[in-house]
Amino acid sequence: MKKITTQVGIIGAGPAGLVLAHWLKKHGISSVILELRSREYVEGRVRAGLLEQNTVDIINDLGLADRLNTEGIEHDGVYLSFDEERIHVPFAELTGGRKITIYGQQEVVKDLTDAWLEQGGQLYFETGATAIVDFDTDRPKIHFESDGGEQGILECDFVAACDGFHGIGRKTMPKDSYQSYDITYPFSWLGILANVAPSTDELIYAYHENGFALHSLRSETVSRLYLQVDNDEKLEDWPDERIWEELSTRLATKGWTLKSGPIFDKSITPMRSHMIDNLSSGRLFLAGDAGHIVPPTGGKGLNLAVADIKHLVDGFVDFYKNNSLQNLDDYTQMALRRIWRAQDFSNFMTQLFHKQDEHGSYTYKLQKAKIDYIKMSKAYKTTIAENYVGLPFETYEF
Template sequence: MRTQVVIIGSGPSGLLLGQLLSRAGIDNVILDRVSKEYILNRVRAGVLEEGTVYLLEKVGAGQRLHREGLPHDGFTLAFNGRGHRIDMLNLSGGKRVMVYGQTEVTRDLMDAREATGTITRYEADKVTPREFSGETPYVTYEKDGVTHRIDCDFIAGCDGYHGVSRKSVPRDAIKEFERVYPFGWLGILADVPPVSHELIYANHPRGFALCSMRSERRSRYYVQCPVDDKVEDWSDDRFWDEIRRRLPAEQAEALVTGQSFEKSLAPLRSFVSEPMRFGRLFLAGDAAHIVPPTGAKGLNLAASDVHYLSEALIEYYNEKSQAGLDNYSQKALARVWKAVRFSWWMTTMMHRFPDTGEFGQRIQEAELDYLIHSPAASAALAENYVGLPF
C-alpha cells in the first residue's frame, strides 16, 4: 500500500492533521494501536483557544462545539480567602476560550474523517516508522497476525508521550528537557452543576484546587495531592471536604456535591524534545512536548503544531517547496517554549511546593496580589491564557 502521509496516532492532533491534509487533496492514512472505543473513553481537559476552534471549524468539526461548548470570557484566581476575576475578553482585546471536552473534540474529528471515507486503522499492533532518514520512508504494522507495510513520502508522529514515533529516533539525534513536579492532580467528574460559570484557580496553604466543568450539568474538579497518593484512598466525601477547604467561603458554601463517576490521579511534568523533525519523520503534540494542565495548553499546543505541519506539507505538494518543512521544528518550538514557560509559571504560582514553606507561600501571595492589581500583569496573563497567535 502507498499513501503520501502516514499519521501515527488518532488522538486530536493526528485526526486534525488528517482532516487538514485531506481537505487539501493530500492522501493520508492514520494508524493507532488501540481501538476507537478506548480512545473515546479517555477523559481529558477541554479549554480551547480561538486558534484551535478556528482549525476545527476549518475541517468541518465545529458544529457541535458551537452548539454545546461553553464560551468563557474570564476566570477567577482565588487566594487569601477571596476570589479575583480576570477579565480575559477585555484584557486580551476581545478574545475568549471555549470549554469543550477533548473527548468530544476527538469524537467530532472521527465523525468528520469517517464522512470522507479516509482510511484509519485501529488496533494496529507493532506500528514502526522505518527509513525516515532517507527518501523512501515506510511504516509497518501488524493486524490480525498479518504484517502490513505502507510506503509514503512523510511520517507524522502524533502518538503521544509514550508513543513509538519519538522512541524510534536515534538517541544521539534528540535532546530532551524535563521538569517533574513533586505532586499530582486528583480529579473527579460528577453530574452536578458547576460551582461557578467560569473556572476557579485556587491557591491555598493546603494546596491548589481547580473548579472546572464539562457542561452546565457536569463538573470537573481537581485538588493537588502527593504524587504517591492512591485513588482508592480518596473517597468522594474526602474529596468534597478537601476542595471546600481550599475555596473561598462563598464558593465552598455553594458547592453542590454528588457521586463521582470518574476519578483519576495524574502526575505533572514539563517536557520538551528537540528537534521536532528527523528527516521525513515529524513529531507533533504530546509526542514532542508535555505541559502541566494548569495553563490549559496541551491540546492547544498540539493544534498549533498541526497547523504549522499541515501548512508545510501543503506547500510542499502544491508549490514543490521544502521551506515550510525545513522551518517546521524551529517555528513550532518557538511557540511551544512560550507555552511551556506560561504553564510552568502558572504551576509554580498556584501550587504549594513541599520545600518552600511559609516563605514560598508569601511569595506566591505577593505575586498573585501584584497580578490582580497591575493592569499590565493582568493583560499578560490574559494574552497567554487565551493563546498566543499561530
C-alpha cells in the first residue's frame, strides 16, 4: 500500500484545488492533490468563462497569469436587454475601474496544472479518494485508489475537499452538522460553443417573450451562447438551424445582427442553487462546489470557489505561522458572507431575465418595473456592477 505524507491533502484538481495548492506553496506549505478524473478530462471540461476582478488579481499575484493576460478579454460593462430594448451597465465607471475578464475555466485549469507539475508538485490523476478518516484528530487520512487498482493513504494535517457536489468531501461531513438549502428552477440552459466571431463587444443578457438568451464569448473567434429551455428538452430537438433562429429572435434589437457559424459543442444544463451552512468538521474543509452551487446567470461559480480558497489560505497560514486555529475556526462564517451574497445576486439575475410566467403577466410586469428602474437609477446600476465584478474581500471583513 502506497503511503504519502503532506501538510494539506487536497481532493480535486479543479480551479479551487489548484489555486489552493499554488497559494500554499507560495507560503512554504506543502500539499498533495488527488484527482478522480484523467488530466485530459479535467482540462477538457467546458465550464465557466467569466473571471471576477478578485480572481484575476489572485492569479496574477501567484505569478500564473501570463496566458490569461495575453488571451483573456477584459470587459468593463454588460448589456441588459428587455423586449428588444438594450441598456448598458458600465462596470469600470461605476466601481472605480473594476472589470471582468473572459477566459475559459478549462484554460485556467491548464495553466495551473502545467505550472504545478513543472514546479515538481504532486498531483495524482485518475486517483479517487475512497474515504476520509480521523478528521476529528490532528492527523486525518485520505484513503485512495488509482485507476489501476493501487491503494494508498495520504496522511496530512488538514483535508481540503475541492471535489464538487458529488465528491466524497461533502458526503463525509456529519449529517447533523449542517443545514442544506436548495432551489431547482423550472427551466434549463441550452448552451453552445460556435466557431464564429462574437457579435457584441460586451455580454448580452436578454429577456424575450420566448425566453431568456445570453450572448457570451470565449475568444475573438469563438462565441458562447445560451437559450432558456424547458427542463425536459432534449438536444436532438434542437438542430443548429433552430438554435440560431431562436437566438436571433431573443437577442434582437434595432440595428444589430447576430452572426452565426459552425456549432462544435452543445449541452443542456439544469438551473439550480444549492448550499450547506457549514463548510468544516474537525480538520476537514469544503471549498467550491463541494459546499455550494449557484445558477450560472451571474457568473459566480468559479469565482466563489476561489474566494473560499482565499479564506482557507488565511486559516492555514495563520496555523503554520502562528500556531493558531482561529481563522480556520472562522472559515465557514467568513465564506458564508460572500456565498449568500452570490446566491442572492445569482437568483436576482435569474429571476429578472428568465421567462417565468405568461408574457404580460404580473410576474412579467415586475420584471419590467425592475428594468425600467435600472434605466433611470445610477444607484441600481452600481449595485449590479459591484456584484457582477465581485466585491473586494475587505467588504466582508466586519
